[in-house]
Amino acid sequence: MLPEISLNVLDIAQNSIKAGATLVEIVVEKKTEEQIMNLMINDDGCGMDEEQLERVIDPFFTSRSTRKIGLGVPFLKQAAEASGGTFRISSEVNVGTRVFASFHTDHIDCMPLGDINSTIFSLVTTNEELNFVYTYRVDQKEFTLDTREIREILGDVSFQNGEVSSFLREYLSENQLEVEQQ
Amino acid sequence: MKSLEELKAIREKMQGQVGFRSENEDGTRVVVGMATCGIASGARPVLNELVKQVNDRKLTDVAVTQTGCIGLCQYEPIVEVYKPGEEKVTYVKMTADKAVEVLEKHVLGGTVVEDYTLNKIKL
Numbered sequence: 001m002l003p004e005i006s007l008n009v010l011d012i013a014q015n016s017i018k019a020g021a022t023l024v025e026i027v028v029e030k031k032t033e034e035q036i037m038n039l040m041i042n043d044d045g046c047g048m049d050e051e052q053l054e055r056v057i058d059p060f061f062t063s064r065s066t067r068k069i070g071l072g073v074p075f076l077k078q079a080a081e082a083s084g085g086t087f088r089i090s091s092e093v094n095v096g097t098r099v100f101a102s103f104h105t106d107h108i109d110c111m112p113l114g115d116i117n118s119t120i121f122s123l124v125t126t127n128e129e130l131n132f133v134y135t136y137r138v139d140q141k142e143f144t145l146d147t148r149e150i151r152e153i154l155g156d157v158s159f160q161n162g163e164v165s166s167f168l169r170e171y172l173s174e175n176q177l178e179v180e181q182q
Numbered sequence: 183m184k185s186l187e188e189l190k191a192i193r194e195k196m197q198g199q200v201g202f203r204s205e206n207e208d209g210t211r212v213v214v215g216m217a218t219c220g221i222a223s224g225a226r227p228v229l230n231e232l233v234k235q236v237n238d239r240k241l242t243d244v245a246v247t248q249t250g251c252i253g254l255c256q257y258e259p260i261v262e263v264y265k266p267g268e269e270k271v272t273y274v275k276m277t278a279d280k281a282v283e284v285l286e287k288h289v290l291g292g293t294v295v296e297d298y299t300l301n302k303i304k305l
Binding site: 002007010011014018071072075115118119121122125126127143149150153154155157160161162163164165166167170171174175178 | 183193196214217218227233237238247248250
């Protein structure tokens, strides 16, 4: 098991990267009244056929030839179900894969979300050839980080450029705080 | 709400500067293993610390990237250093602090930190 849900996000997103995705969409959605947190990770990668999809939740399955999946999916499924939540994965060859996990945040076995901003920051700054759309939502309030918009502003400036990466960190943390203030 | 306007200002200030992208062929690549095994053993802080240090020190010829599982899960977090014209060096069981040491001594100083290498562990 990974100790933070945000580490599962990082891990699942690696599968999307390995699947040759050009766009990875990550949504973290908190519903305070219901004490629920939903997590969605969608990509437009190579996808999986039905047989692969069935086996992907098996911890002893890995598509070693492509190194696409290992313990990552079973870990997330286990984490969600341990909190009384649900897990779903769907996929279509050459279309992409959609992962959904729901957590009951008031359950004693629910892991904390953890440092989601570090996860997003590391994905964005070290996979510049990919696009990410990250949305963080608490009830009615949300913010989005869309690397396509950022790329358009930056041109050929790297996300790893000092000022840019400081901006990205602040953008994530300040907007998260703001969204959390109800 | 923080907006992207600020980023536009940053970009404008940079007009005229060249050589932003650090992915040039002669640069050093520092690669962090980010598969389940790496992440579970603490690769995320290692990766982010490296990105931060490279920024803070304005190292335009060093690129920090990530890779999947290289099959040495028990030695994660693993950091590989590719310097142009030199053999790849594999560092194992890294922490953020050790990674900074490697950056200073090996990437910048040119001396491999033997104690943290895979060769050392296997002997």
